[in-house]
Amino acid sequence: MPDLAAAIGDLVRGWGADHVTVAVRLPEHAPLVVGPPDRAYALASVTKLFTATAALVAVEEEALALTDPAGPEGATVEHLLAHASGLGFDGSEPLTTPARRRIYSNAGYEVLAETITTAAGIDFATYADEAVLQPLGMAGTVITGSPARGWRAPATDVLALLDQLRQPTILAAETRARATTVAFPGLAGVLPGVGRFDPLDWGLGFEVRDGKAPHWTGTANSPRTVGHFGGSGTFAWYDPDADVTCVALTDRDFGDWALQAWPELSDLVLRNGARRPT
Numbered sequence: 001m002p003d004l005a006a007a008i009g010d011l012v013r014g015w016g017a018d019h020v021t022v023a024v025r026l027p028e029h030a031p032l033v034v035g036p037p038d039r040a041y042a043l044a045s046v047t048k049l050f051t052a053t054a055a056l057v058a059v060e061e062e063a064l065a066l067t068d069p070a071g072p073e074g075a076t077v078e079h080l081l082a083h084a085s086g087l088g089f090d091g092s093e094p095l096t097t098p099a100r101r102r103i104y105s106n107a108g109y110e111v112l113a114e115t116i117t118t119a120a121g122i123d124f125a126t127y128a129d130e131a132v133l134q135p136l137g138m139a140g141t142v143i144t145g146s147p148a149r150g151w152r153a154p155a156t157d158v159l160a161l162l163d164q165l166r167q168p169t170i171l172a173a174e175t176r177a178r179a180t181t182v183a184f185p186g187l188a189g190v191l192p193g194v195g196r197f198d199p200l201d202w203g204l205g206f207e208v209r210d211g212k213a214p215h216w217t218g219t220a221n222s223p224r225t226v227g228h229f230g231g232s233g234t235f236a237w238y239d240p241d242a243d244v245t246c247v248a249l250t251d252r253d254f255g256d257w258a259l260q261a262w263p264e265l266s267d268l269v270l271r272n273g274a275r276r277p278t
Contacts, residue, residue: 004272008034011268015261017233017252022265023155025166025245026273031159040140040152041249044230047151048109049161050141052081052205054128055112056175061131064119066204071111074098080105080112081204082183087111089192102189102200109148135170136160149230158236158247165206165226165238166245179204180226180240193231193254209237214259218266229254235262244273 004024012020012034021035043050055077058064066078072094075085079098086094087105095103113124120127125143133141138160141153168176182201189200191207194216201208206226209217216229217237227237233250235258246269248262 004269005032005034007268007272008032008265011261011265012248012250015250015252016257017250020248020250021155022249023159023245023247024269024273025159025163026269027243029273031156033156035155037156038140038154039249040142040154041234041251042230042232043151043153043158043234043249044149044232044254045106046158046228046230046234046236047147047149049158049205049228049236050128050132050151050153051109051113051124051147052179053161053164053171054124054132055081055116056171056179056204057131058116058120058127060172060175064115068115068119070115071108072098077112077115078183078204080108080115082202083108083189084184084187084202085111099184099187102184102187102202104189104192106146106148110146113147132161132170136164153249155247155249158234158249159245162227162236162238162245162247165240166243180206180208180224182208182210194259216259216262218263218270220267220270229258229262233258237266239270242270242273244270 008022024032068077070077071085075098079085083104084099085108086096086098087107088095117124138157141157180203186199188198190196201210209225210223222241225239229235231254233252236247238245
């Protein structure tokens with residue numbers, strides 16, 4: 001895939017970031033990495049995908065259940081995962097009752113990590129390392145700061161996490177399907193930095209693209225695309241219809257530039273590697 005690698009390199013050089021790494025997995029190909037493969041970037045909210053995966057493993061291990069109470073009164077583990085607990089972006093006071101609005105919440109993921117700590121009987125960092133990082137060989141990921149936005153990782157580790165949506169090894173296929181299906185359908189909300197959507201569809205940790213426009217993924221991405229982006233200039237998505245994964249990590253904070261640049265990269269990758277259903 002030398003032509004695609006060159007095209008990606010040409011495109012990201014115009015992003016105005018000091019460092020960029022792009023990792024792509026196309027059907028029946030080894031990963032394609034453009035940029036420093038071992039550089040660990042601040043993930044910002046892409047951290048939530050790691051935390052959500054740890055929570056899903058905890059559910060499979062029966063340390064907790066999606067229906068277990070967690071967070072504000074009436075909320076559960078599932079509400080926290082799907083940004084439907086009623087908690088605000090930050091802070092411990094709920095802004096509404098559970099499952100009334102989709103309120104993107106860092107606080108909800110911090111409560112989720114505390115819930116896992118209590119249920120598993122070990123601190124969340126240790127649990128996440130043993131349940132997710134070690135089994136997937138994520139030697140470059142650094143667990144630091146908030147479980148909602150604090151971790152650092154190289155693009156290859158983020159790609160390995162997204163590979164769980166292609167060929168699950170630490171999650172059951174049923175869990176994968178549940179995590180990538182809209183939870184609490186019909187909830188409106190605001191996707192920070194992008195806009196208000198009705199509905200703002202979300203799975204268990206993974207944003208579901210559906211019909212959102214504008215969006216940080218590409219115009220060629222299918223509605224079933226799932227993933228996340230971070231305020232540090234990072235994103236990761238998997239499109240099951242194309243069987244393509246794309247991760248881009250930068251050291252330039254998210255802004256208007258990203259809503260133009262990221263869809264261009266996504267469309268470039270899909271044009272060059274998608275396997276569409278016949």
